[in-house]
Amino acid sequence: MTTKRSAGLLLFRESGDAGLEVLLGHMGGPLWERRDAGAWSIPKGEYGPEESARDAARREFEEEIGLPPPEGPYLPLGEVRMIGGKLVTIWAVRADLDPALAVPGTFTMEWPPKSGRTAEFPELDRVEWFSPPMARNKLVVAQIPFLERLSELLKNEG
Structure with missing residues (x-):
């Protein structure tokens, strides 16, 4: 069995008032719509050999x-192995982006389950900037190490 792989970009910015912030996306679709804690992700997606x-990472961001x-x-x-076994690789990049300009891609799934009907949903239904402590509460738990690594990297940089 081949290990599934995903890659993504964690945007970060530093502003005088807010300090360090990272850009996260709230996962779209009916399974996530009522959840907040643990329902945000670094923009990423699967890729093949x-x-x-x-x-x-660049393609998936777009x-x-x-x-x-x-x-x-x-x-x-670096990489983190998700609970389901998928290996995720993330790069941080310093950039500013207005979340209001985001036009998320979509995916199709059967909804409601076992109905035989399919519906289209946004990959991400919201995109926002968060301080690291807020991001820690929002992120899928397995992605938290990327926040810690970014913090460490920036600490060593300056």
Whole structure:
């Protein structure tokens, strides 16, 4: 069995008043609509062996956010194995983006379950900036190490 892989970009910015902030997306679709804690994610998606993780991260950012990925430098935050076994690779990139400009991609699923009907839903239904402590409460638990790695990287940088 081949391990599924995902890659993504964690945008971050630093502003005088707010300090460090990261950009997260609230997962779209009916399974997540009433959840907040643990229902936000770093924009990312799956890729196959024919694509590099970095290229996939850029492509997935554009698919999920609907805007071109920012230019680098890209700071590698490494990999994390999700609960289901998927291996996720993330890069941090310093950039500013107005969440109101996001035009998330969509996905199709059967809804309601076992109804035989399909519906289209946004990949992300909201995109927002959060301070690291807020992001920690919002993020899917398995992605929290990426926040810690970004913090460590920025601490060592300056």
